[in-house]
Amino acid sequence: MVRRAPTKWSGRAGVALLIALASFGCRGADMGVATPVQRGSLASTAQPATSSRVTPPAARRAANVPLELGLIWPNFPSGVPPDESEVALGKELFSERLLSADDSVSCETCHDSARGFADPRPASLGIHGKKGRRNSPTLLNAAYYENLGWGGQEPSIEAQSLAALTNPEEMGLEREQIPAKLGPRYGDRLRAIYGEATPESIVRALAAFQRMLVAGDSPFDRYIYGGDQDAVSEQAKRGFAVFIGEARCIQCHFMRSAQSHPFGGFSGTFTDNRFHNIGIGYENKQHTQDLGREEVTHNPADRGAFKTPTLRNVALTAPYMHDGSLATLMEVVEHYNKGGVPNPNLDFDVKPLHLTDRNKADLVAFLQTLTSVKLAAVASNPAAPESVSGAAP
Numbered sequence: 001m002v003r004r005a006p007t008k009w010s011g012r013a014g015v016a017l018l019i020a021l022a023s024f025g026c027r028g029a030d031m032g033v034a035t036p037v038q039r040g041s042l043a044s045t046a047q048p049a050t051s052s053r054v055t056p057p058a059a060r061r062a063a064n065v066p067l068e069l070g071l072i073w074p075n076f077p078s079g080v081p082p083d084e085s086e087v088a089l090g091k092e093l094f095s096e097r098l099l100s101a102d103d104s105v106s107c108e109t110c111h112d113s114a115r116g117f118a119d120p121r122p123a124s125l126g127i128h129g130k131k132g133r134r135n136s137p138t139l140l141n142a143a144y145y146e147n148l149g150w151g152g153q154e155p156s157i158e159a160q161s162l163a164a165l166t167n168p169e170e171m172g173l174e175r176e177q178i179p180a181k182l183g184p185r186y187g188d189r190l191r192a193i194y195g196e197a198t199p200e201s202i203v204r205a206l207a208a209f210q211r212m213l214v215a216g217d218s219p220f221d222r223y224i225y226g227g228d229q230d231a232v233s234e235q236a237k238r239g240f241a242v243f244i245g246e247a248r249c250i251q252c253h254f255m256r257s258a259q260s261h262p263f264g265g266f267s268g269t270f271t272d273n274r275f276h277n278i279g280i281g282y283e284n285k286q287h288t289q290d291l292g293r294e295e296v297t298h299n300p301a302d303r304g305a306f307k308t309p310t311l312r313n314v315a316l317t318a319p320y321m322h323d324g325s326l327a328t329l330m331e332v333v334e335h336y337n338k339g340g341v342p343n344p345n346l347d348f349d350v351k352p353l354h355l356t357d358r359n360k361a362d363l364v365a366f367l368q369t370l371t372s373v374k375l376a377a378v379a380s381n382p383a384a385p386e387s388v389s390g391a392a393p
């Protein structure tokens with residue numbers, strides 16, 4: 001498949017790649033997608049938000065939403081995509097260290113664009129080198145989550161972003177400090193877009209950027225939704241059969257059929273947006289330090305349950321699980337194969353699987369086909385993302 005090379009690259013390649021690809025939006029037709037009509041008409045009805053913004057009309061332009069094979073239209077709180085100006089500002093703020101109390105940490109520190117917007121350290125380090133208790137999840141495809149955080153503790157990307165800014169173990173800012181600290185550099189632009197320079201407007205810009213981090217169009221998508229039989233190996237095809245068959249991964253890591261979502265396209269987010277206990281973090285099979293979903297619901301039945309993470313781009317985001325305790329995809333498969341870690345709340349769907357060595361290797365090969373084609377180039381050389389910045393994905 002021939003694809004146009006993005007014309008200009010700047011900044012961290014991971015981010016640049018995504019932004020550049022955002023300008024490819026609505027290319028359904030040249031990708032052999034079954035539903036170019038719905039996609040095209042959706043995009044053409046997308047209008048800039050008509051809120052009380054004070055941006056002069058000329059400066060207002062809805063950002064191009066990256067519609068990608070395998071994913072539906074992302075979820076925008078106002079129903080329409082953000083403006084280009086919001087996304088550009090949010091991108092800058094995302095790597096702005098002024099957003100932390102000691103100017104040492106930005107969002108990018110823990111959500112590294114060259115690592116699938118996740119953190120290769122099992123637990124991230126916040127300001128003053130404070131160690132957090134959980135692994136930073138990927139922000140790719142965050143627009144498709146119904147709850148944010150491993151315990152689903154935040155209802156929106158905005159709320160989760162504000163929590164990061166003010167969490168004493170992450171960025172450690174006092175709410176009241178934020179306008180004075182960011183005002184000199186960003187005040188004018190924030191006011192031009194949102195009419196105010198407040199913590200709320202900052203997180204709106206951050207969220208606008210994050211919602212554009214759509215990353216579908218993996219080899220697997222090209223195979224299953226695009227009909228390209230050669231996009232993945234025979235081993236990966238067998239792995240998919242194990243995934244939906246004897247390993248029962250699909251019970252929680254959902255794909256949706258063409259009929260079951262509102263716009264009739266084909267999609268797979270690989271999450272049910274629910275919470276399950278698969279036994280991670282149980283030391284002596286009875287007790288866990290991190291209560292997970294129980295912290296939110298105060299229901300002891302939710303102890304040790306965590307949000308089902310997407311499996312898209314999972315090959316980029318080791319280590320795995322809420323505590324980063326599993327280093328490789330094979331370790332993850334072994335965890336499920338042995339039936340998780342038995343504990344009083346273990347999910348019904350987690351039981352010994354008796355997979356053969358070949359099944360396990362096939363499953364891993366399948367998981368590796370879920371990486372967006374545009375990101376695979378960055379991932380192949382994460383130490384020097386610039387080196388791929390001129391290459392066409």
Ligand code: HEC
Pocket residue numbers: 094099105106107108109110111124125126127132134135136137138139142145147148149150151157160161162164165169170171206210
């Ligand atoms: C010190 C490391 C650190 C920094 C800095 C940080 N994060 Fe996070 N982020 C995390 C961790 C850890 C989690 C998981 C939190 C949890 O579940 O308790 C997370 C979760 C998230 C999520 C939810 C993702 C999901 O899949 O549910 C979003 C969105 C997010 N962060 C955005 C941001 C933004 C925006 C910033 C900058 C304002 C930021 N983060 C800064 C470590 C960090």
Ligand code: HEC
Pocket residue numbers: 243247248249250251252253275276277278280305306307308309310311314317319320321322323329332333336337347349350363
């Ligand atoms: C009962 C629901 C359920 C089933 C079945 C299930 N998963 Fe999961 N999966 C989860 C949950 C919940 C987590 C996060 C658990 C945690 O962090 O404590 C997870 C985490 C993962 C992760 C780590 C992702 C990351 O970003 O850290 C991978 C990889 C994974 N699962 C693959 C699989 C595979 C492969 C199978 C089939 C063998 C499978 N899952 C079956 C619910 C499930």
